[in-house]
Amino acid sequence: MKSHFGGKAWVFGDNVDTDQIIPAEYLVTMNSAELAKHAFVKVMPEFPVNVKEGDVIVAGRNFGCGSSREHAPRALMGAGVSCVIAESFARIFFRNAINIGLPVIEATLEVDQGDDIEVDVSKGVVRNDSSGKETTFASYPPFVMMLMEKGGLVPYTKERLGCTRSE
Amino acid sequence: MAKTMAEKILSAKARKDVRAGEIVEAEVDYVMVNDITAPAAFDEFEGFCTPPLEKKMVLIPDHYVPNKDVASAIQAKKMRDFASKYKIRNYFEIGSGGVCHQLMIEKGFVAPGRLIVGADSHTCSYGAMGAFATGIGSTEAATVFARGVLWFKVPESMKFEVNGQLGRHVSGKDIILTIIGDIGVEGALYQSMEVVGDTISALPVSERVTISNMGIEAGAKACIIPPDAKVDDYLKGRVRDTYEKVYADKDAEYSDIRKYDAKDIVPVVAKPFLPSNVAPASEVGVTIDQAYLGSCTNGRIEDLRVAAAILKGKKVHEGVRMIVVPASKDVFDKAMEEGLFKIFSDAGAFISGPTCGACLGGYMGVLAPGERCVSTTNRNFIGRMGHMESEVYLAGPAVVAASAVAGRIVDPSEVTG
Numbered sequence: 001m002k003s004h005f006g007g008k009a010w011v012f013g014d015n016v017d018t019d020q021i022i023p024a025e026y027l028v029t030m031n032s033a034e035l036a037k038h039a040f041v042k043v044m045p046e047f048p049v050n051v052k053e054g055d056v057i058v059a060g061r062n063f064g065c066g067s068s069r070e071h072a073p074r075a076l077m078g079a080g081v082s083c084v085i086a087e088s089f090a091r092i093f094f095r096n097a098i099n100i101g102l103p104v105i106e107a108t109l110e111v112d113q114g115d116d117i118e119v120d121v122s123k124g125v126v127r128n129d130s131s132g133k134e135t136t137f138a139s140y141p142p143f144v145m146m147l148m149e150k151g152g153l154v155p156y157t158k159e160r161l162g163c164t165r166s167e
Numbered sequence: 168m169a170k171t172m173a174e175k176i177l178s179a180k181a182r183k184d185v186r187a188g189e190i191v192e193a194e195v196d197y198v199m200v201n202d203i204t205a206p207a208a209f210d211e212f213e214g215f216c217t218p219p220l221e222k223k224m225v226l227i228p229d230h231y232v233p234n235k236d237v238a239s240a241i242q243a244k245k246m247r248d249f250a251s252k253y254k255i256r257n258y259f260e261i262g263s264g265g266v267c268h269q270l271m272i273e274k275g276f277v278a279p280g281r282l283i284v285g286a287d288s289h290t291c292s293y294g295a296m297g298a299f300a301t302g303i304g305s306t307e308a309a310t311v312f313a314r315g316v317l318w319f320k321v322p323e324s325m326k327f328e329v330n331g332q333l334g335r336h337v338s339g340k341d342i343i344l345t346i347i348g349d350i351g352v353e354g355a356l357y358q359s360m361e362v363v364g365d366t367i368s369a370l371p372v373s374e375r376v377t378i379s380n381m382g383i384e385a386g387a388k389a390c391i392i393p394p395d396a397k398v399d400d401y402l403k404g405r406v407r408d409t410y411e412k413v414y415a416d417k418d419a420e421y422s423d424i425r426k427y428d429a430k431d432i433v434p435v436v437a438k439p440f441l442p443s444n445v446a447p448a449s450e451v452g453v454t455i456d457q458a459y460l461g462s463c464t465n466g467r468i469e470d471l472r473v474a475a476a477i478l479k480g481k482k483v484h485e486g487v488r489m490i491v492v493p494a495s496k497d498v499f500d501k502a503m504e505e506g507l508f509k510i511f512s513d514a515g516a517f518i519s520g521p522t523c524g525a526c527l528g529g530y531m532g533v534l535a536p537g538e539r540c541v542s543t544t545n546r547n548f549i550g551r552m553g554h555m556e557s558e559v560y561l562a563g564p565a566v567v568a569a570s571a572v573a574g575r576i577v578d579p580s581e582v583t584g
Contacts, residue, residue: 027203
């Protein structure tokens with residue numbers, strides 16, 4: 001897992017549900033690049049057009065509520081999003097993100113659309129380069145940190161099963 | 168150490184004494200996937216060097232079956248092919264199946280004390296039978312196919328006590344919407360809800376399922392109701408294997424305890440765009456274009472009976488489309504035998520076989536810009552049932568049926584007198 005990354009901030013409010021992240025009519029593929037074309041398409045149509053590799057989602061409370069669709073974090077990964085920072089996460093989204101290796105960080109930021117955001121996971125710091133403000137966040141529990149370091153639940157499971165062949 | 172129901176079940180399944188806050192790997196009894204979530208789980212699973220734990224797996228196509236387009240047909244075929252390749256017995260084709268959560272309960276996979284996961288957020292429905300059940304992602308489901316275990320953070324628990332006698336036309340849906348309206352859509356985030364009290368004991372199992380089903384709409388990880396003789400009766404002749412009922416200890420610790428008087432609960436509606444935006448049905452009054460009766464939340468025979476009793480001898484209002492979708496083949500057959508379809512059809516309602524389709528805006532009832540639907544489903548997010556300028560109002564079967572007749576959202580008593 002990369003511990004340092006960053007990009008432009010895409011700012012959202014509270015209770016962004018997974019239907020907004022990827023509407024149900026597009027749940028007919030698991031291809032991340034294909035899903036990415038429809039990420040936030042109903043509520044922020046410019047997102048899939050303008051999002052760049054490394055960009056960061058910054059949101060309010062209860063991000064990712066609703067449906068358990070793993071297509072949601074996969075669509076964001078496919079779009080190049082490097083991490084999601086929210087005041088709080090709905091639990092299934094949080095787990096899905098961790099399990100597929102998308103960093104999710106609980107923190108409250110002062111941020112405007114398009115601000116430059118840098119994240120250092122090892123130090124537990126988010127820096128808003130546009131405003132100069134730094135925000136710290138709590139580290140993951142050890143088990144979750146271990147999963148993130150291994151790259152998610154799939155590599156961990158392969159290790160536990162003793163699978164030797166690589167993908 | 169006194170334990171909540173969540174702590175007891177997870178301790179038993181982790182084979183050690185655990186309490187809220189700990190992260191454990193626990194043995195899962197069953198893992199369910201549907202046609203939306205299964206394909207990704209299968210792809211991940213094929214990377215593991217082990218045969219699947221077939222007995223634990225349940226495959227239920229329900230979201231886009233019968234297939235809505237070629238892409239969804241490919242996903243459903245992938246499910247069928249996987250079941251065939253690994254000889255998975257618990258695969259339920261259309262014509263013998265239905266909406267996954269209803270089927271999991273009907274087919275006896277769910278029982279008290281079990282730990283069940285499903286790659287669908289409404290898996291928490293099974294808490295109504297005294298199980299710890301929670302929604303997971305596709306990748307997680309794949310790892311359960313392979314190892315039979317999954318990691319869980321043992322949640323804290325909140326207790327909701329409902330006592331007293333419910334009024335006329337008030338159902339489990341009104342109870343859970345009232346609770347969500349009270350605590351908000353993240354009121355139970357990361358937590359397990361325990362819903363108790365003499366009002367809950369008096370409810371049939373079907374209405375308890377409605378309550379547990381919507382726990383996720385308050386952010387809950389599980390929504391558990393203490394199992395009783397009604398659950399035992401329901402399970403007779405249908406449950407797989409044996410089970411043991413689990414209860415919370417008297418002095419278990421809760422992060423919050425909330426009490427409700429049943430007489431204060433009225434027929435309610437959750438207005439757009441959050442399930443917590445709750446108001447009495449009598450105060451809503453907006454006109455509607457569509458009325459939807461069905462889903463894992465309210466597509467059971469008991470729900471259809473409530474609606475049919477209101478619709479009998481009446482007509483769906485001109486300008487309203489009513490759609491009735493029984494949640495499973497069993498529900499469908501019972502509704503036919505009981506003559507409910509005749510009542511719905513005479514009233515001018517459209518009836519279909521089981522599918523999740525319209526609930527998530529997939530097909531079979533998608534809304535155009537500006538349209539409004541009163542629905543017995545579980546989510547009213549922006550664009551949930553169609554265009555982002557369409558609106559969904561969530562309610563119980565009585566409000567939906569009465570509103571279909573009135574042409575606007577009303578308290579059922581306005582139609583029944």
